[in-house]
Amino acid sequence: MKKRFLFLSVCMALAGSMGAQVKKNVNTDPYPYGNPVIRHMYTADAAPHVMPDGRVWMITSVDHENGGGYSTMHCYHAFSSSDMVNWTDHGEIFHVNDIRPKDAPASDKWAVWAPDFIYKDGKYYLYIPIRIQHGAESSQEKRKVTAYLAVAESNSLTERFKVLTPQIKETRGIDPAVFRDTDGKIYLYWGSHMAAQLKDNMYEFVGKPVKLEVDTDRFMEAIWMNKHDGKYYLSYHTKYGNKIDKNHPDDPNRKPSELAYSVGDSPMGPFKYGGVMNYELGVGVKNGPNLPGYDYVPWRLTQSNHGGIVEYHGQEYLFYHTSALSSWRQDRFQGPGTWTQRSVCIDELNYRKNGSIVPVKQTIEGVAAVKINQPAVVNLSLKQASLADGESASVSNVNLGTGYYYFSAEVSGVTAPLKIEVRTGATDGKLLGTLLVKKDGYVDTSLIDANGKQTIFLKAVGGNVQISACSFFAGNVE
Incomplete structure (x- = not known):
């Protein structure tokens, strides 16, 4: 030292x-x-x-x-x-x-x-x-x-x-x-x-x-x-x-x-x-x-x-x-x-x-401008789901395009802290992000590698919960 x-x-x-x-x-x-x-x-x-x-x-x-x-x-x-x-x-x-x-x-x-x-x-x-x-x-x-x-x-x-x-x-x-x-x-x-x-x-x-x-x-x-x-x-x-x-x-x-x-x-x-x-x-x-x-x-x-x-x-x-x-x-x-x-x-x-x-190629020109052609928000067709501990709800054919960086939901029926995992492909598939739920209301989290057309699984871990108004957002400028 x-x-x-x-x-x-x-x-x-x-x-x-x-x-x-x-x-x-x-x-x-x-x-x-x-x-x-x-x-x-x-x-x-x-x-x-x-x-x-x-x-x-x-x-x-x-x-x-x-x-x-x-x-x-x-x-x-x-x-x-x-x-x-x-x-x-x-x-x-x-x-x-x-x-x-x-x-x-x-x-x-x-x-x-x-x-x-x-x-x-x-x-x-x-x-x-x-x-x-x-x-x-x-x-x-x-x-x-x-x-x-x-x-x-x-x-x-x-x-x-x-x-x-x-x-x-x-x-x-x-x-x-x-x-x-x-x-x-x-x-x-x-x-x-x-x-x-x-x-x-x-x-x-x-x-x-x-x-x-x-x-x-x-x-x-x-x-x-x-x-x-x-x-x-x-x-x-x-x-x-x-x-x-x-x-x-x-x-x-x-x-x-x-x-x-x-x-x-x-x-x-x-x-x-x-x-x-x-x-x-x-x-x-x-x-x-x-x-x-x-x-x-x-x-x-x-x-x-x-x-x-x-x-x-x-x-x-x-x-x-x-x-x-x-x-x-x-x-x-x-x-x-x-x-x-x-x-x-x-x-x-x-x-x-x-x-x-x-190794990064240092340039004097800088990078090309990014062009984004997708909505700022993708709302899941899942209107409401009641999940017991370990249960999942899924939505097919969710188009996440070139990337979405946050996920949100409205939760209710929360009696103790729990998690809602956002996964692709299966209930134990790739983990994109995790909502840490402490009480009823709005909750969001950041995501990694949320892109392409996916089947999305939302899994309750550690407790029972009702979820609704689920959205991927920050996929374009609001």
């Missing part, structure tokens, strides 16, 4: 020194390419998810317009898109001053780093890594850093989040990721590959946090979880060397700044190392501007990698960040841009038949 924090301290010190040398953003001409996707401000650490309105939403960190390094990351913005190309900025939804105590010492530098968020039971929960640098900036070797996670909640992604708890007990570290499995359980990941199942209140744990087995010694930070074809993919930023020689950027003796992944059969592992998901920034980019005198793009010389993955209507996408926009705004691609003035990029993420990930 001491070695881990020593490594982070070195990286933070370098980040601060690089941030202090930032050039001014003097070029106001429009950015000429499709990647990055947000071009009016600096954004990083994107957390992308499909939300109940059928749009892809991302909450991002914000790198300061005037530089200053990681200690000046003070707020989050929310963005949304219905086609992965055109993004709407919904403004600032959280600021470090929303959580920093009024009596905090003036010498302490508070920052909020890479976030993640989730929708549950009509509310949105934002997981915030708090990073506090105690004391003066100049005392690099002696300064103390505190890092932990907090949670905020909101009724809408267009409204400001309010702090639910200022510190999640038993968390130490940065980069939270939150994941809901098809059985309805929600997991939180953070720091040096730590994980725990969340309780229903979304800030306490079921049992003690555990350190995951990831089958590599290169794990550094930026953990993310996604599920594909029944397997759990844990991705992360690797440990890396701190300087790239522009004459030998691919020096095999220097550890590269990559996104790698490990694969498991459970959200808590163990995980087996799978390989590289995203090479260093700028590797293999075609059709873009070259650094004068060299055969690669200018931002090839900067490091920092943070991934977020989302599936949207049949295609998975990797969100990451580069300094391409700062390279353009500072000197029209004549230099690499600033490491700590980053901007979100999106490219396709694909898998081989054996389940391994094809």
Whole structure:
């Protein structure tokens, strides 16, 4: 653990020194390419998810317009898109001053780093890594850093989040990721590959946090979880060397700044190392501007990698960040841009038949616009069904098209907490999602792999219940 924090301290010190040398953003001409996707401000650490309105939403960190390094990351913005190309900025939804105590010492530098968020039971929960640098900036070797996670909640992604708890007990570290499995359980990941199942209140744990087995010694930070074809993919930023020689950027003796992944059969592992998901920034980019005198793009010389993955209507996408926009705004691609003035990029993420990930092809063009030709909602023809524990109701020929991301129902006759499993093909077929029922009324849940023409089975587990008004939704923009 001491070695881990020593490594982070070195990286933070370098980040601060690089941030202090930032050039001014003097070029106001429009950015000429499709990647990055947000071009009016600096954004990083994107957390992308499909939300109940059928749009892809991302909450991002914000790198300061005037530089200053990681200690000046003070707020989050929310963005949304219905086609992965055109993004709407919904403004600032959280600021470090929303959580920093009024009596905090003036010498302490508070920052909020890479976030993640989730929708549950009509509310949105934002997981915030708090990073506090105690004391003066100049005392690099002696300064103390505190890092932990907090949670905020909101009724809408267009409204400001309010702090639910200022510190999640038993968390130490940065980069939270939150994941809901098809059985309805929600997991939180953070720091040096730590994980725990969340309780229903979304800030306490079921049992003690555990350190995951990831089958590599290169794990550094930026953990993310996604599920594909029944397997759990844990991705992360690797440990890396701190300087790239522009004459030998691919020096095999220097550890590269990559996104790698490990694969498991459970959200808590163990995980087996799978390989590289995203090479260093700028590797293999075609059709873009070259650094004068060299055969690669200018931002090839900067490091920092943070991934977020989302599936949207049949295609998975990797969100990451580069300094391409700062390279353009500072000197029209004549230099690499600033490491700590980053901007979100999106490219396709694909898998081989054996389940391994094809390393993402970084592009300057970005992804093609997604076109969706299906209703926002599919209502099941099941008007009402009374289910005893273990019984199922089925509906044939349900057309889920290119994907639906949530399921809802009205329930009654509930006398104790139970589950309603949403399955395809059979009562014990593929599990798409699980409604966690606590009382009579409306209930919903997220889904994974709900697409194509299916026979849907709704199975009661743990109690008796009456169900009606069943719908798949978020299959298009409302």
